[in-house]
Amino acid sequence: MNELPPVLVTRRLAPxxxxxxxxxxxxxxxxSDQPMDRAxxxxxxxxxxxxxxxxxxxxxxxxxxxxxxxxAVVANHAVGHHNIDLAACAERGIPVTNTPGVLTAATADMxxxxxxxxxxxxxxxxxxxxxxxxxxxxxxxxxxxxxxxTPLGVLGMGRIGQAVARRARGFDMPVRYHNRNPLAPExxxxxxxxxxxxxxSTSPVLVxxxxxxxxxxxxxxxxxxxxLPPGAVVVSMTAxxxxxxxxxxxxxxxxxxAAAVDxxxxxxxxxxxxxxxERAVLAPHLGSATVxxxxxxxxxxxxNVLAVLAGKDPxxxxxxx
Numbered sequence: 001m002n003e004l005p006p007v008l009v010t011r012r013l014a015p016x017x018x019x020x021x022x023x024x025x026x027x028x029x030x031x032s033d034q035p036m037d038r039a040x041x042x043x044x045x046x047x048x049x050x051x052x053x054x055x056x057x058x059x060x061x062x063x064x065x066x067x068x069x070x071x072a073v074v075a076n077h078a079v080g081h082h083n084i085d086l087a088a089c090a091e092r093g094i095p096v097t098n099t100p101g102v103l104t105a106a107t108a109d110m111x112x113x114x115x116x117x118x119x120x121x122x123x124x125x126x127x128x129x130x131x132x133x134x135x136x137x138x139x140x141x142x143x144x145x146x147x148x149x150t151p152l153g154v155l156g157m158g159r160i161g162q163a164v165a166r167r168a169r170g171f172d173m174p175v176r177y178h179n180r181n182p183l184a185p186e187x188x189x190x191x192x193x194x195x196x197x198x199x200x201s202t203s204p205v206l207v208x209x210x211x212x213x214x215x216x217x218x219x220x221x222x223x224x225x226x227x228l229p230p231g232a233v234v235v236s237m238t239a240x241x242x243x244x245x246x247x248x249x250x251x252x253x254x255x256x257x258a259a260a261v262d263x264x265x266x267x268x269x270x271x272x273x274x275x276x277x278e279r280a281v282l283a284p285h286l287g288s289a290t291v292x293x294x295x296x297x298x299x300x301x302x303x304n305v306l307a308v309l310a311g312k313d314p315x316x317x318x319x320x321x
Contacts, residue, residue, distance in 0.1 A: 017298030153203025156210025
C-alpha cells in the first residue's frame, strides 16, 4: 500500500501556497528553488495522485509510467505547457492544467518595462554609470526611440497580447497583430489583424507573446527578422519563438535598434552572442515575478489539484480526462 502523501510539489512555491495545500491534503514538497534531479523526480512520483510541476519538469511517458496508475492530475505552475507530453497524458486519461489569466497583467507590465528599457537604452545607461567611467550629457547622448505614436505589432494576441495592446493606448500607438485567426472585434478592441509577414514589415516595434509550440518554434528566424523595418525593436516574452542567435546577429549588424528578452530557449543558458550585444536588454524570466501573481499561480495550481482529487472537473484544463 502506498504510504506517500498523495501530492508531490516539485519546487518551492510562493509564501502561503503550500500551507494552503497541506491544510487540505498531505503533500511532499521539494523545498528548493532548484529543479529536482531527473532520477530523484522519477523516484518521487511513484504512487502519487497529483503532481504540481514547473516548466523545468519534463512530464513525458517515462515519468507517467514511473508515477503509475494512481496519478489523477498534473497541475503545471505556468501558463505554458511545452514541458508536458500532452498526448501521453491524454492517452492515459490524466488531466493536465495550467495557470492562465492570473499572470496576464504582470507579464504585460513586464513586456512594457522591457520595451521602455530597450527603446530608451536604460541598460546601457546604467552600465555606464556603474562602470565609473567619466561621462557628460550632450545633445546626442544615448539617444533612443520614442514610442508615442509609433505603430506597435503584437505577435500572439491571446490574453497577454491583448493586455500589452491595451497598455499601448497610453502612448497613442496604433496596434496591429497576428494570430492564426483574427479575433472578434470586441476582443481586438481596435487592433488590426495582418498576415504575419505584413505585420513584420510594418512593425517598428514588435512584442512577441505567442505560446511556444512545434509550429511557432523559431517562427522569427533570420529571414523573418530581416522583414522588420530598419531600426526596429523586438521584445520577446516567449522562449523559443525568436531564434536567439538570429536576434543577436540582427543586433550586431545594426538591422535592429534594440531587443529585449525575458525568457530563453535553453534557460538558464543565454547565447554568448546575445550577451555581447549592448542593445540587448536581458531579464532572467521575470514576466510573472510579483508576489501577488506567483501566489495566484500557486493557488490556481492547488485549486486544480483539490478539484480533481475531489472528483470534480479541473478548473483550467489543458487536457481533460
